[in-house]
Amino acid sequence: MADGLRERKKRRTRRALADAALRLFAERGYEQTTVADIAAAAEVSTRTFFAYFPTREDVVFADTDERIAVMRETLTALPGGTPPVRAVHRMVEQVFATDGGMFGPARATRTALVLTRPELRAKALERLLTAQQIFTDWLRTAYPKLDAVAAATVSGALMGGLVGAALASLDRGDPPERIRAELEHAVTLIARGLIAIDE
Template sequence: MTHDPDIPSADTGLRQRKKDQTRQALLDCAARLFRERGFADTTVADIAACANVSTRTLFRYFETKEDLLLPDVEDLFAAVETALVAQPHDQPPMQAVCRAVLEGMLPFATSGLAGALSRPLAGTETLIAARMSQAFVAFEERLTRLVAQRLPQNVGDADLHAALIAGTALAAVRAAMRTSRARRAADPQSEAAGLLPQALRLIQEAGIPCS
């Protein structure tokens, strides 16, 4: 009996689980070694050895050591895209995008991304800020294309409308995250709320039309 290629086999599922386990092991090792030795003094070889894999294997999961600092960024953006697709099509585009951003961010409230942004490792603040800026610029282009698909066909300058909506939503998120981080820096004992839930509240307080 032949196997239908569209139906995942047990072997396919096992391989995926092993891949997920390897990726998580690399993330866990990187986080621990960065804390213990510092980012600059931790090598790719150190991380690979900790996870019992080769450096070649590590590079199949992460292109650079810096990618291990913010491992959740792509997953967060994917969650936002999924949330946007799920929004009712009769919603105003700005409202739909804002809600998608809020819903997509919420599961990451206690993630490695939140930790990196709220309490970055010594010496990595500039690097984290630069990589986040690059990531947001790239995602803004992806989000703009999705927004354009939601606009009425008779909207003039649709490309500009889509770019403004996507840019406004992401700018609100970045501003709220920066503010949350500044507040945490001013009051290190503030542990009542995670960074991203705090950011979500600030976005709503800023009057962004999410409701």
């Protein structure tokens, strides 16, 4: 019970820091907002901020990191022999069912920051490569006949397709339900390449 309460408190603190950061970035600007400002707005110490996020840049990706964790957990829990297309649909379903992030009210602020700040684009690329590696590893475990290059090719096509669809849908100003529909459509478009794995 204590562990459960502790984890919930940690999640609330992490979310409070991320929400405060994005609010301040929108109000004051990224350069004008310090870690101390974010910590004060979330009613915690600067030391607490750094217990959750290594840098100011990382707080922008709080939801992304949560989604990567969900992605890893979802793939790990899949039964053996799960077809790749089904695995991808399940992964997308679980990852994009989480609160906040690209479906949250701060999605426009987060997207604008990532697209305009070189240091944030670099952090975004780190997360993308991590997600690609997770799916690559799952593919190689689930389908041992795939070599490293083939698995990485499929994973790269999938992650690149999802990111491209999400950014285009966000840029168009789509509401959350439309964004999710576009992501599902992206998986369908990529599915032909995944189906070939079973052949």
